[in-house]
Structure formats: structure tokens, C-alpha cells
Amino acid sequence: MEPQRWLAELETELHQRRLPRRYVTRLMRELSDHVMDAWENSMIKDDQSSIDPESRLGSPREVAESAEQSYCQRTFVARHPAWVFGLLPPLLFAVVAFFFYFFSAAMFMELTDPSQREAIARSPWLPTVIRAYFVGCIVLTSLIVTVTFSMMARRFAVRRRWPMIAAVSVAILCGSFWSQVTPKTPEQMGHFTIGLSLADWPAEATLPRAVQLATPLAVAFWLTRRRRTTQLPLAT
Structure with missing residues (x-):
């Protein structure tokens, strides 16, 4: 040539x-x-x-x-994967989840008046909607974080185990979240409770929590499996 x-x-x-x-x-x-x-x-x-x-x-x-x-x-990501894929995923998860949940709550308060909120609070389907929305926020956040670190691993030629470690930490965090909704009645105020615990597994391993746990693991496995068949030998 x-x-x-x-x-x-x-x-x-x-x-x-x-x-x-x-x-x-x-x-x-x-x-x-x-x-x-x-x-x-x-x-x-x-x-x-x-x-x-x-x-x-x-x-x-x-x-x-x-x-x-x-x-x-030569990049920081490749030289210090333990810091990047071990420490940052839970932090990013917390930031993104906080943004999704509280930003949407603030928008709801801004776009509705007190009378509308009172009517919604008494609705029988409100607990189901709130729990579904909460699970959706958790799953969407886990997808964003998992895809981010899987693509980062691909970009900087980091071994497959590191994005999987990030996905495991995110999955544990996602699976630990639970929520409970008490609708408002004439006798009592409504309550929405969020918890973070793995102590009640597997007794409280409901379908939403199982989805929260499995989603980041499945996405990371799929992304890194595709990458493994097309990339060169990777850096440690």
C-alpha cells in the first residue's frame, strides 16, 4: 500500500x-x-x-x-477502575433519583391548585399510581446509571468485570428501596413512606422490587456481552 x-x-x-x-x-x-x-x-x-x-x-x-x-x-478511568466503577455509581444513582422524584413532585405542586390536590389525594387509585411512579423512577435511574458506566467501560477499554461491579452495586441499592402509601381519609392524613433495607429479603421480595433488582444486572450483562464479542483484549 x-x-x-x-x-x-x-x-x-x-x-x-x-x-x-x-x-x-x-x-x-x-x-x-x-x-x-x-x-x-x-x-x-x-x-x-x-x-x-x-x-x-x-x-x-x-x-x-x-x-x-x-x-x-493512560486515562484515569482505566488506571483507577475501582474508584470509578465502585464508588461513583451509587453517588450518581442518588443524584439522578433525587432529581427525577423531587423535580416531578415540584412540577406537580406548581401545576395544580390546592383543590385539585385535595381531590387527587382522596382518589382510590392514588396509592397504585404513586407506587408505580416510584418504581418507574427507580428503574429509569438504574438504567441511566448502568448504561452510563457500561458505555464508559467500552469507551476506555476497561475489563467487563468493572461495569458488572457497578451494576451489582446499583442493583443492590435499587432492590433495597421499598415504598408504602396510605391514602387520605376523613379520619386521617395520607402518608407516603420510602424505605431502604435489604433485611426483609426474601420475605418482602415483591415484583416491583424484583424488577428494580434485576433491571441493572440484565442491562449491564447485555451491554458487556455485546462488547466482549467485538472489542480487543482489554486493559486491567
């Missing part, structure tokens, strides 16, 4: 991997100098075997894969 064509294909491969522009520019400059120097020397010495960069350095795809792996191994 001609040097110019080899360099052009390599640059395309690097951009397809979404590596930082500075990194690609610096790498292409270094490789271009190296390839063109080797080409000029081979022309002077009339050594045709040294002209083809693919025979000396590998195909553009192989070089791009090696460059991607080298870049990923």
Missing part, C-alpha cells in the same frame, strides 16, 4: 474511534514523518521492501486499534 493512502486510511480509522483531535493530530504527525522518512530512504537505497508501511507497521486498522488501547490505558 502506498504511504499516502496508508496514512489517509489510518486517519479515517482514528476518527471513527472518536479519539481526541489533539491526540490524532500528534499521532498522525509522528507517523507521517516516520513513514515518509522510511519511504525516502527506501527510494535512495532502491529497497522496495521498505516502501510499504503496512508490511512494517501493520494495517491501518491494527495501528488504530493499538493507538486507541494505548490512549485508553
